[in-house]
Amino acid sequence: MALYHKESKLADAVMSHPRLISVINRLGIRLGVGDSTIGSICREAGIDTDFFLSVINTFLNEDYFPVNARGTFSLEKTIDYLHTTSLFYQRVQMPNIERHFNSLMQRSGNDNNLGLLLHFFAEMKTQLADCIEYDEKVFYPSLRKGVVPPDLDRMVSGHSEVEEKLHDLLYFFVVHLTGGYDENLCVAVISAVFMLEKDYCQNNRIRNRILLPMVEKLGKSDAGHES
Amino acid sequence: MNRESVTVALIGLTTLEALGVRYMLLDEDRVKVVTYDDFPEFSPFSESADAYVVSCDCFVRNLDFFLPRKVKTVTVGRDAMKGERLIGASSDESDISHLLSDLVSSLRESDENPGDLSVREKEVLRLIAAGKINKEIADELCISVNTVISHRKNISVKLGIKSASGLSLYAMMNGLI
Numbered sequence: 001m002a003l004y005h006k007e008s009k010l011a012d013a014v015m016s017h018p019r020l021i022s023v024i025n026r027l028g029i030r031l032g033v034g035d036s037t038i039g040s041i042c043r044e045a046g047i048d049t050d051f052f053l054s055v056i057n058t059f060l061n062e063d064y065f066p067v068n069a070r071g072t073f074s075l076e077k078t079i080d081y082l083h084t085t086s087l088f089y090q091r092v093q094m095p096n097i098e099r100h101f102n103s104l105m106q107r108s109g110n111d112n113n114l115g116l117l118l119h120f121f122a123e124m125k126t127q128l129a130d131c132i133e134y135d136e137k138v139f140y141p142s143l144r145k146g147v148v149p150p151d152l153d154r155m156v157s158g159h160s161e162v163e164e165k166l167h168d169l170l171y172f173f174v175v176h177l178t179g180g181y182d183e184n185l186c187v188a189v190i191s192a193v194f195m196l197e198k199d200y201c202q203n204n205r206i207r208n209r210i211l212l213p214m215v216e217k218l219g220k221s222d223a224g225h226e227s
Numbered sequence: 228m229n230r231e232s233v234t235v236a237l238i239g240l241t242t243l244e245a246l247g248v249r250y251m252l253l254d255e256d257r258v259k260v261v262t263y264d265d266f267p268e269f270s271p272f273s274e275s276a277d278a279y280v281v282s283c284d285c286f287v288r289n290l291d292f293f294l295p296r297k298v299k300t301v302t303v304g305r306d307a308m309k310g311e312r313l314i315g316a317s318s319d320e321s322d323i324s325h326l327l328s329d330l331v332s333s334l335r336e337s338d339e340n341p342g343d344l345s346v347r348e349k350e351v352l353r354l355i356a357a358g359k360i361n362k363e364i365a366d367e368l369c370i371s372v373n374t375v376i377s378h379r380k381n382i383s384v385k386l387g388i389k390s391a392s393g394l395s396l397y398a399m400m401n402g403l404i
Contacts, residue, residue, distance in 0.1 A: 116396060116399065167390075168388050176397070
């Protein structure tokens, strides 16, 4: 997949990858981007162009590691981005899945295993909420104070387990769904879960490849001050 | 369809090497191990073996036989001869265990429909669904933790399910618990 740079037109990037719309929204850019390049849009919006490019390139490319991740990016901006992402999950994507899922349950018979899948979804939702709560109450505040947060492994493994559960939920729908159900509503649920799963995996990449190197650097600098 | 058992031939190994490999294969379910001093003794029975653990010297002397069967062969020899399926004098115990376990599992998988779990894998899945951790599963089934990890990996690959709670749900849906 092609990498975007500051001379690339943002409209071209979004037209090729519509999933970027929610990402640029979280970075403070709204649709109606005109014909401008990423560099000029970022300049006008007061956004660090290198950071913007690292986020969208990491989001889109599984094999991309931002070269600047240990360097000049603002920790605050990265946290702000991930915080906005969590809000998007909690306020938009999870309620959206829930709404479709509840309609699906109401409009489908009782001869299926949707109840088990709904239970699995609820479990995943609780774990996601726990991860976000830990991020918001412990992880980000600690980083904002310049301190390496406790339980770093717990944070990483928690998000990775949510990612696995999202994958499994999709897989259960596709492979193990039995009995009668409303097909249109089922497609709506699967599409919404699919969108969240993609977004979540891609944002875990951003967390692991942009934020964690910063935390690592912070840890080394703490160790340097102590010695 | 599942194989009743897998036969592993140990060929040209020293007594200690053969004892070590035989001991590590004890953990594996339904595996029969037969030892041969060298290739001429093994040759008449070659059709009865499903996999081969063979000394490097024997491997090199009988390339015509072993090369086409490379995926079913593990070689034992000097560390200088690095290879994907090579056990050396200083190989880590858990690496050897994984190597042998993967060899046996891959043979079983080649005979099974995708998604078919072996009896042992179903037992492991049942215990995962009961919330047991790897150590508890290993103790209950009298196998090593490495073997449990290997079974978990195979179960996940076969079912396409990654999380422990997803595996529990699968077990519930399929009447395993």
